[in-house]
Amino acid sequence: MQFFFEHHKNHLKPHMSGVLQYEQKLTELDSWWSKVTLIGKINSLRLGSTILDSMDQTKKRFTELQQILIDNLLLEQTKKTLLTDKACSQIAIDVLIRNLFERTADIGFLATDSQIRSFLAEPCVEAVDAMQQHLANYVSYYSVYQDVVLVSPDGQIQLRLAPSQTQKYSRDPLVQQCLQQPQQFSETFRYSDLQPEQKQSLIYAQAVLSEQGSALGVLCLCFKFDDEITTIFNNLLPEHSQSILLLQSEDGSTVFSSDIELLPPQHTAGRQQQLGLRKVESRDYLLSFAQTQGYQGYFGPAWQTQIWTPVKSLSNQPKSAQQELDINNLKLFPELFHIHRSSLQVNDELSLIVLNGVISAARNDAVEFVPVLDAIRGIGKEIHQVFSHSVEELAHTVLHSQLEELVMLARQALDIMDRNLYERANDCRWWAHNKKFQQLLRQPDSEKQQEAAKELTYINDLYTVYSNIYLYDKTQRILCCARDNTEQLQQMPDNSGSADCLLLNSPHQYAVSDFEPSALYQQQSTYIYHAPVFTDTTTGKAQGGIALVFDSAPQFSAMLLDILPKNEQGEVKADFSACFIDEKGAILASSATELWPTGHSMPLPDELFCSAKQHPVSQRVTLHGQSYWLALAYSKGYREYKTCDGYDNPLYCCALLHC
Secondary structure (H helix, E strand, O other), X not given: OHHHHHHHHHHHHHHOHHHHHHHHHHHHHHHHHHHHHXXXXXXXXXXXXXXXXXXXXXXXXXXXXXXXXXXXXHHHHHHHHHHHHHHHHHHHHHHHXXXXXXXXXXXXXXXXXXXXXXXXXXXXXXXXXXXXXXXXXXXXXXOOEEEXXXXXXXXXXXXXXXXXXXXXXXXXXXXXXXXXXXXXXXXXXXXXXXXXXXXXXXXXXXXXXXXXXXXXXXXXXXXXXXXXXXXXXXXXXXXXXXXXXXXXXXXXXXXXXXXXXXXXXXOOOOOOOOOEEEEEOOEEEEEEEEEOOOEXXXXXXXXXXXXXXEHHHHHOOXXXXXXXXXXXXXXXXXXXXXXXXXXXXXXXXXXXXXXXXXXXXXXXXXXXXXXXXXXXXXXXXXXXXHHHHHHHHHHHHHHHHHHHHHHHHHHHHHHHHHHHHHHHHHHHXXXXXXXXXXXXXXXXXXXXXXXXXXXXXXXXXXXXOEEEEEEEEOOOEEEEEOXXXXXXXXXXXXXXXXXXXXXXXXXXXXXXXXXXXXXXXOOEEEOEEEEEEOOOOOOOOOOEEEEEEEOHHHHHHHHHXXXXXXXXXXXXXXXXXXXXXXXXXXXXXXXXOOOOOOOOEOOOOHHHHHHHHHOOEEEEEEEOOEEEEEEEEEOOOEOOEOOOOOOOOOEEEEEEEEO
């Protein structure tokens, strides 16, 4: 960043009116000092040159300090924009990749669905309606898909959900690619005749094999790409933001743009390898970028996010006047603190020189020199005032940006969490439709039990966010599980949520345990997601349930660590931390357990929680005797999850910066 600044600072300066105003004021004072000093030299021959020479040296120090100040004003304003933009672009790509990782598990599991297998083995008109309903149920849970297509090995489209599409055949090479590599999924982003009305489609596909291993066809899940990326970008860009977010493909072409008029998808912005300065239609933009850090070994398409911020917007930086800021304790801004202290020292030296000059003038009866000394003392005070005002104003501006970043981090941590738990609520309901689980509950025997356990293990291998998955009957007796039942539990624990699940009367409902220690999770706190399993939907009574034990400790910790700013070594920057907490302040997870242990309480005032429910808040707080800048945000849910599905679970995220 320092290299970028040194290379471009002369180009950036004209766009920063505040910096130019300070520079102009200091130049005027510097010029006036020179004129006053000249008058002093003409009218003070009796005093000699010592005092004036000392003043010249002081003036030189002020001039050097002025240049440092101007450079730092430029650097800090540029740096805070670039760092905020970098964090924004990193979160955008990481949230997207997390979402797409879930799709890779979906396609692997659904390609083994027994009903899909049966339909592709013997596609017939009589089975179409039942298959349509089966897939419609799937998409009703996983609303991230806009279409599901079943294709035979010869390219015939056997069935699809989207009623507007009537084509009967696909020549997309992904069909043959899946058949040639039947154990692997295909991830393609380009034009596809499976969605002919779209310029580009993100499709996850995999071969559907019979129990004997022969190819029955190909399953294609068409992802709501534009819908999803629009949501991500809108969540990250503040209202009325002039910045533009782009998603770039591996060849440098624009895949998606938040401003299609200025930078349309057809625009080739090119891949970035370093911070940049770009010009579009005579407007200059600061350009930051990010690649994914990957999620559980998955990196997705080779995409890059970029954020373009107009250089002219740097002249209209927001301030944080509502926040108290001690100018003598600028821990967050060490360089500005150094400038402020140096200005005080130089001004104190000037006062001593002037005082010495007044004494010398009195001794030498050089009263004509006193007005010169008074003028220089006044100029010195004005220069120091300019220094103090500029440093304080910039500190407030940078603080505002810092607090805005903390708010963004807290909001994005919750967004990641809500998106993740949305998938958990979907998983349990869909897997409750599994025929093998229903058959075991209908007629329990050892063979069916082994088949169900094998199915659970296969699912758990695909969906690694669970520590275990259990199937239980209507008496809450555990029938089988995905991993070893090391606790040797026979029954679902009382606090697991299974009793609530068995009271549900619809396959579209789910239940979640409280976040508390569970025997199913080695007495650690977690959420357990349940869905009722019905063998006869006409009775409205569940014959059992499926329980997904969320691996909360590493998953929540990873979410918090993902959003926190990193240094060049990829480590979380010093003094930053974050926690998930409930409405009572109890800590569910923390990025720094030594500071905020799980299960302990975050002692925040009730009014802060009430305010955060309406809008994220930020302020200075004292916790355990230490001062922090804190941002608190409230979980709003994602898609149907916690918005219209009946589930209520008030959660917050607080992002903290030690000050």
